[in-house]
Amino acid sequence: MIDRKPFDSETYVETIQSSPCFICQLVADNSANPHHIIYENDEAIVFLNKYPVLYGYSLVAPKAHKEQVTGDFSQEEYLRLQALIYAVAEATRRYVQPERVYILSLGSQQGNRHVHWHVAPLPAGLPFDEQQLNALRFSNGVLDLSEAACQALTAGLRHELNQLGFC
Numbered sequence: 001m002i003d004r005k006p007f008d009s010e011t012y013v014e015t016i017q018s019s020p021c022f023i024c025q026l027v028a029d030n031s032a033n034p035h036h037i038i039y040e041n042d043e044a045i046v047f048l049n050k051y052p053v054l055y056g057y058s059l060v061a062p063k064a065h066k067e068q069v070t071g072d073f074s075q076e077e078y079l080r081l082q083a084l085i086y087a088v089a090e091a092t093r094r095y096v097q098p099e100r101v102y103i104l105s106l107g108s109q110q111g112n113r114h115v116h117w118h119v120a121p122l123p124a125g126l127p128f129d130e131q132q133l134n135a136l137r138f139s140n141g142v143l144d145l146s147e148a149a150c151q152a153l154t155a156g157l158r159h160e161l162n163q164l165g166f167c
């Protein structure tokens with residue numbers, strides 16, 4: 001069982017609405033606001049969610065700053081990205097062995113504009129009323145993962161992705 005720590009939603013909202021795009025920043029230079037990068041290629045990047053409400057929660061984003069979940073992609077670009085998301089979900093399923101994997105794209109034109117997909121594994125055995133959207137709420141707090149735990153998770157997911165032919 002991993003401990004949770006409270007999540008300061010007010011500061012988070014203030015930060016995302018007043019800072020430059022964190023995904024563009026991460027793609028350009030991962031040292032200012034470091035993230036654990038699981039995989040990247042010319043078009044896309046996969047990294048651990050910095051504020052994980054669930055264990056094994058990663059984000060997949062195009063490297064280019066795109067905002068509309070479908071409208072800023074050709075169908076071919078979109079499907080190529082979905083193939084990566086499929087692989088990330090499969091890697092997550094193999095490594096974390098969740099009950100299900102949730103995949104969703106959220107974001108807003110008022111903050112977190114750079115489109116990205118959440119790959120969020122639902123742990124096995126949660127009561128029904130703690131699943132689905134309730135499992136994703138920041139009001140539950142976020143997992144208190146150590147640096148070592150994040151590195152191990154990154155390595156584990158990367159290993160599974162490699163097994164699936166992404167390296």
Ligand SMILES: [Zn+2]
Nearest residue numbers: 021024065114
């Ligand atoms: Zn961006």
